[in-house]
Amino acid sequence: MPETHLSDLRFESLALPEPVARGIADAGFERCTPIQAQTLPMALAGRDVAGQAQTGTGKTAAFLVAIFTTLLKRLASPTRPGNAPRALVVAPTRELAVQIHRDAEALGAFTGLTLGLAFGGTDYEKQRRTLAEGVDVLIGTPGRIIDFFKQRVFDLRHVQVVVLDEADRMFDLGFISDIRYILRRLPRPEQRLSMLFSATLSHRVLELAYEHMNNPELVRIEPDRVLVDRVRQVLYFPATNEKVPLLVGLLRRMDPHRTMVFVNTRRAADDLERVLKANGFHAEALSGDVPQRKRLRMMRDFHAGNLAILIATDVASRGLHVPDVSHIFNFDLPQDAEDYVHRIGRTARAGAEGDAISFGCEEYVVSLPEIEAFIGHKIPVETITPELLVKTLPPGKRTAEEESERQFHSHRHHRSKRQRRSSGR
Numbered sequence: 001m002p003e004t005h006l007s008d009l010r011f012e013s014l015a016l017p018e019p020v021a022r023g024i025a026d027a028g029f030e031r032c033t034p035i036q037a038q039t040l041p042m043a044l045a046g047r048d049v050a051g052q053a054q055t056g057t058g059k060t061a062a063f064l065v066a067i068f069t070t071l072l073k074r075l076a077s078p079t080r081p082g083n084a085p086r087a088l089v090v091a092p093t094r095e096l097a098v099q100i101h102r103d104a105e106a107l108g109a110f111t112g113l114t115l116g117l118a119f120g121g122t123d124y125e126k127q128r129r130t131l132a133e134g135v136d137v138l139i140g141t142p143g144r145i146i147d148f149f150k151q152r153v154f155d156l157r158h159v160q161v162v163v164l165d166e167a168d169r170m171f172d173l174g175f176i177s178d179i180r181y182i183l184r185r186l187p188r189p190e191q192r193l194s195m196l197f198s199a200t201l202s203h204r205v206l207e208l209a210y211e212h213m214n215n216p217e218l219v220r221i222e223p224d225r226v227l228v229d230r231v232r233q234v235l236y237f238p239a240t241n242e243k244v245p246l247l248v249g250l251l252r253r254m255d256p257h258r259t260m261v262f263v264n265t266r267r268a269a270d271d272l273e274r275v276l277k278a279n280g281f282h283a284e285a286l287s288g289d290v291p292q293r294k295r296l297r298m299m300r301d302f303h304a305g306n307l308a309i310l311i312a313t314d315v316a317s318r319g320l321h322v323p324d325v326s327h328i329f330n331f332d333l334p335q336d337a338e339d340y341v342h343r344i345g346r347t348a349r350a351g352a353e354g355d356a357i358s359f360g361c362e363e364y365v366v367s368l369p370e371i372e373a374f375i376g377h378k379i380p381v382e383t384i385t386p387e388l389l390v391k392t393l394p395p396g397k398r399t400a401e402e403e404s405e406r407q408f409h410s411h412r413h414h415r416s417k418r419q420r421r422s423s424g425r
Contacts, residue, residue, distance in 0.1 A: 007037035011065075014040060017072045019110040020065060027106055033058030035221045036065075043195060044069055048216040050196045050209040054345055057221060059197045060100055063089070063163045064107050070161050070193055071113055071136060077158050083131070084155040085116070085138035088162045090182060092169040094119040094141060094292060095299055100165065101139045113137055118144040121292025128153055142170070142178035149185065156185045160192055167198040167205050179208070189214040199342070230354070231328075231344050235368075235379040237360045242389055244272075247331060248279050249388040250357060251309070256281065258302065258325050261311045262343045264332040264364065269311045272331065274395035276309060283309035314339055330358035335367050337374035 009032040011024050032040065035053040042049050043066035053059045067087045076086055091097040097119045104115050116131045117123075118140030131138065132153050138145070148154060162183070164170070170179055186192060194213040198205045201220060209216050238246045247261070261283075263269050269285035276283035284298050284307060301307035305324075314334065325347040334340050340358075347354025358379065360368055372378050 006031040007034050009037040014044060016044075016065065016069055017111075019072065019112070020068045020107075022110045023068075023107040024061075024065065026109065027061075029061065033062075035059050035219070036062040038219045038221065039063075039195070040065060042217050042219075043193060046070075046193060048189070048194045048213045049219060050198075050201060050206070050213065050216040051219040051221065052198060052201045053219075053221045054199050054342075056345065060103050060165070061107060063165070063195050063197065064100075064104050066193070066195060067137060067161045067163065068108050068111050068113060072111060074160060076160070080158040081155055082134040083153065084158040085131075085135055086158060086160050087137040088145075088156065088159050088182075088186070089137065089139040089165065090145065090163070090170075090179065091139065091141060091165045092173050092175060093166075094121060095295065096166060097139050097141055098296060098299070104137060104139065108137075115139065118148055120144045122296070142175045142182065145182060146178055149182075156182070157187065159186045162186055162192060162194050164194075164196045164208075167196050167208065168200050168202060171204055176204075176208070180212070183212040200338075231347060231356045232354070233344065233356045233358070233379045234382045235358045235360055236382055236384055237365070238384060240361050240363060242384065243331060243359055243361055244275055245389040245392050246359065246384060247329065248276070248281075248392050249390040250329075251276075251281060252390065253388075254327065256308045256327065258305055259309045259327045259329065260325055260343075260346050261309060261329040261331050262334070263311060263313060264334065266313055268332065269313055271395070272311050275392065276311070278393045278395045281309055282307060283311055285311040287313045314343075325354060328354065328356040330356065333358055333360055333364040333367050333371070335364065337367070337371045340367075340371045341375065 011021065011029055011032060016024070034057070035051055036058045039049045039051050039059075039062050043063075051059060051062075067089070071086050080086070089097075089100055091100055097117060101115060101117050108115070113136040114134070116127070116135030116138045118127055118131060118138060120141060120143055127144070128148060128151075131148055134154075138154065149156060164179065170176055189212060194216065196205070196209050196213065196216065201209075201218065206218075236246060251259070261272065263272060266287040269287045273283055273285040284301075286295060286298055290298070298307060298310065302310045328344050328347050330340070330343060334343060344354075344356035347356065368379075
């Protein structure tokens with residue numbers, strides 16, 4: 001693997017506690033990525049950090065190393081009750097919270113620190129029991145954290161480190177009032193270490209940082225458009241009725257062992273899953289309507305390489321780090337230029353390269369000029385040859401059970417969305 005994405009700073013030069021250094025060595029890390037090289041010395045010196053970096057640049061390891069080191073070097077308050085976490089990591093989505101927890105288990109394996117998860121959709125009582133017994137590091141999504149806090153499952157007054165991950169996504173999903181609620185229940189900014197990470201340090205993100213952090217140091221690493229240079233991009237201009245035959249034709253020419261296909265709507269994801277399955281591909285759709293247990297199982301299978309094709313709406317385009325994604329398809333061009341970069345950034349992780357294939361159909365090609373202006377160059381165009389447009393089998397009809405499940409979760413999603421709007425979230 002090329003190492004041009006790494007800095008000259010070695011982890012061994014940071015004077016980390018032995019259990020933390022051992023976890024890093026076990027993970028095979030020797031040199032820091034740029035975001036780690038710039039943020040870790042500051043955080044380890046006790047200074048707050050607001051960093052701009054995409055998922056896949058090493059920011060998760062950066063804040064986990066800072067958390068474990070801080071907790072091992074600073075004693076907990078002698079008045080801390082057993083159910084009071086010492087560190088809090090807030091993530092915008094369930095998948096990202098689970099992913100951070102998985103990374104924390106690996107990097108913190110020798111620290112003796114306990115971890116807890118709090119996210120919606122499943123395992124409510126199991127999570128509640130674990131957190132009530134007490135954990136050192138609590139990782140969760142805003143809604144479930146607030147739910148348990150209001151029930152007094154845990155006490156937030158003894159938090160020594162707080163991390164906000166994907167802060168811009170918090171705004172996108174309407175969680176910012178929840179974030180402020182949580183931050184106001186923590187010790188004062190000067191009494192804790194605070195770290196914030198975001199794909200962009202926009203005005204609204206910086207406002208949040210300066211309001212709830214202690215004079216944070218700003219670190220900007222690799223703006224989004226720079227990352228696309230490592231991705232081989234091509235563009236096809238199919239008619240709407242040619243998109244499925246073209247996708248199937250391209251997939252049959254490659255080894256889609258770990259491929260992501262992005263669409264713009266949940267219905268399109270659902271329909272495309274059925275089409276690809278009918279044509280012999282192991283594909284599943286990830287969207288907001290999928291039950292939580294199924295979502296987690298899908299991500300485990302995709303991580304392990306047991307699921308060849310993951311079809312996703314933009315709910316999955318940020319915050320997911322899946323190693324070795326070989327190809328990204330924009331079956332539908334996104335309507336926002338930044339979403340294009342977030343999507344194709346699922347490949348070319350950690351200095352590797354990847355391929356992104358986009359379809360500029362008549363429905364969504366209107367966003368192409370904005371995308372090309374944002375990334376700073378024209379996307380190379382490929383010709384659609386007759387042999388690429390293969391004959392495809394039609395999808396089978398949904399079973400009554402599948403249709404009932406789809407309608408139930410669609411109704412639940414829209415009801416939740418209306419409730420968030422009515423509450424101002």
